[in-house]
Amino acid sequence: MDESGKVRRLEARPVVVGYDGSAASDAAARWAAGAAQRLGRQVRMIHVMPWPAVRGTGGAAVALGTDALGRAAERLLDKSCRDIRSEHPGVVIDAEVVIGDPVPVLLREAAGGSVLVLGSRGLGELRELAGGSVMTHIATHAASPVIVVPADWQPRPEGPRQVVVGVDGSAESWNAVAVGFEFAEQTDASVTAVLAWHDPKSTGPGDMLYPVHDLDALEEDGALVLSEAVAGQTVDHPDVKVTEKVIHGVPSRVLAEESRDADLLVVGSRGRGRVRGFLLGSVSRAVLHHATCPVAVVR
Numbered sequence: 001m002d003e004s005g006k007v008r009r010l011e012a013r014p015v016v017v018g019y020d021g022s023a024a025s026d027a028a029a030r031w032a033a034g035a036a037q038r039l040g041r042q043v044r045m046i047h048v049m050p051w052p053a054v055r056g057t058g059g060a061a062v063a064l065g066t067d068a069l070g071r072a073a074e075r076l077l078d079k080s081c082r083d084i085r086s087e088h089p090g091v092v093i094d095a096e097v098v099i100g101d102p103v104p105v106l107l108r109e110a111a112g113g114s115v116l117v118l119g120s121r122g123l124g125e126l127r128e129l130a131g132g133s134v135m136t137h138i139a140t141h142a143a144s145p146v147i148v149v150p151a152d153w154q155p156r157p158e159g160p161r162q163v164v165v166g167v168d169g170s171a172e173s174w175n176a177v178a179v180g181f182e183f184a185e186q187t188d189a190s191v192t193a194v195l196a197w198h199d200p201k202s203t204g205p206g207d208m209l210y211p212v213h214d215l216d217a218l219e220e221d222g223a224l225v226l227s228e229a230v231a232g233q234t235v236d237h238p239d240v241k242v243t244e245k246v247i248h249g250v251p252s253r254v255l256a257e258e259s260r261d262a263d264l265l266v267v268g269s270r271g272r273g274r275v276r277g278f279l280l281g282s283v284s285r286a287v288l289h290h291a292t293c294p295v296a297v298v299r
Contacts, residue, residue: 010182011144014044014094016113018106021047021076024119024151029080031149031294032117033088038187039114042092045081046109047073048102073097103137110142115296117147120288139269139284139297145179147264149294156263161189164262164293166255166283168195169225172268176298180266181233181240183296189263190241191233195226196254197246215248222246252286259291269299 015036019025029045036043049069077095084093098105110116116138139146165180167173177193184191197218223246234242247254259265267284284297 010039010179010186011114012041013112013114013144014042015039015115015117016109016144017043017045017117018102018109018119019045019047019077019080019095020119021080022119022151024149026080026083026119027151027153028117028119028147028149029084030087030155031147031153033084033091033093034155035115035117035187037088037091040186041114042094043084044109044113045077045093045095046105047077047095047097048105049073049097049099050101051099070097070099106138107142110138110144110146113144115145115147116142117149117294120148120150140299142299145266145296145298147294147296148288150292153294161187161263162192162261163187163189164192164194164255164258164265166196166251166265166267166287167193167226167229168251168268169229170268172299174229176266176268176296177229177233179296179298180264181237183264183266184240185237187263190243191230192243192245192258192262193226193230194245194247194255194258195222196249196251197222198248198250219246219248251283252290255283255287256290256292259287259293259295262293264294264296265291266296266298269297 015032017025017029017032019029029043032043035041074097077097081093081095085091106116106118118138161184163180163184165173165177167177180191180193183189223244226244226246230242230244234240245258255265255267265287267287269284284295288295288297
């Protein structure tokens, strides 16, 4: 939920793409264009160019001219835009080269977009966006959902679309459910809501564990949590077909497996919900590495 207590939803704003010329960001741009076309939005492509500098003889940083680098970046963006328009005619694309630190620039752009789309592996300043502290910072602070697209992503054959949502009962996963239903409704997709759980175990020094675990009770609790998370959305989105799954297994592995037939996997950015054994912060990081479809991280 946002600061007002309302569940976040997709805003009718541009689909923002962080682009750096890598294969991963090419995949991200192509996914973003397809999504924008289905959502009826425009695409805003941003190439963030850090201010170039070299170290002088005294150790001080000396700024270099940006004209040549800026022109090269603009040519890179122009080529990508041409390629996207050839695949998705009619999609409006606004492309811009921005000089600055990628993290604050992307966070600022996310605030003005419906989603922020990034490639799972990038170049230069965007390297390790999907797995490292940069991605963690963006996903936990961005005002819009952050969608990470695998470098080897390819459009799925035409057919029924599916959005998979990971649920654990936390506020973040409720937000993920809301975003998943909204995206599904606007793209004519179904929703598969998944709650994966495993036997309680220690997650750190000093953890208190029950000596006896009633696995049937844990599964029933999981089913209740899942139903509660989905109930309100089925009322708000009556035309979206929903499947609920409670699966005994390691959450990251379960969600990665469910992603094989999905067009989008939606998870919360962090937080442990009511279901023991489901720490969504670690799960979201794991599925970014192992999911075979684009992953939306929602806070």
